[in-house]
Amino acid sequence: MGTSDVGILWLDAVTRDGVTITVNAAARAFVADPVAYAAYPGSPGGAKLAAAEAEIRRYVGERDLSRLSKRVDLARATGDGNRHWGVEVALVAITRVEVRRREDLIRWAERLAS
Numbered sequence: 001m002g003t004s005d006v007g008i009l010w011l012d013a014v015t016r017d018g019v020t021i022t023v024n025a026a027a028r029a030f031v032a033d034p035v036a037y038a039a040y041p042g043s044p045g046g047a048k049l050a051a052a053e054a055e056i057r058r059y060v061g062e063r064d065l066s067r068l069s070k071r072v073d074l075a076r077a078t079g080d081g082n083r084h085w086g087v088e089v090a091l092v093a094i095t096r097v098e099v100r101r102r103e104d105l106i107r108w109a110e111r112l113a114s
Contacts (some may be wrong), residue, residue, distance in 0.1 A: 001031040003090070006045070006052045013060035015068060019108045024096035027052035029089045033071065036086030051087040059092065065108060068097065 006027045014020050029048040031037045040047035060068060099105055 003028060004045070004048060005049050008049070010054065011053055011056060013057045015065045016062060016080055016110055017064040017111070019065045019104050020100060020102060021065070021068075022098045022100070023056060023060065023094050025052075025056055025092055025094045026093040026110045027055070027089050027093075029087050031086055032088040033086035036084060038086070040085055047085040047087045051085050052089050054090065054104055056092055056094070059094075065099070066112075 006029055008023070008025045008027065011023050011025070012020060013023060027048075029052055031048075037047050040050070
């Protein structure tokens with residue numbers, strides 16, 4: 001139940017400026033509250049995965065697309081929003097960012113051009 005690495009593939013997230021992206025990432029998570037961790041419904045590692053995904057979505061959601069591409073490592077203890085799973089995320093490394101060609105990307109590019 002200690003510290004473990006969590007692999008995240010093809011997670012959808014939305015940047016602060018409204019662009020939908022898909023990321024691959026790796027996270028290091030650990031059990032901070034064994035009782036809450038044991039109460040999480042689902043697989044044994046499900047709480048760690050849920051906390052890591054929430055942390056990545058929070059990170060992406062706080063940044064514009066242009067700022068996201070300039071930083072690939074996130075080292076931050078998880079905030080209170082994920083503690084109900086009994087897990088803290090100590091490190092997240094985003095390894096791939098994919099931007100889909102959609103209307104939100106076109107609007108983002110038009111805002112940059114103006």
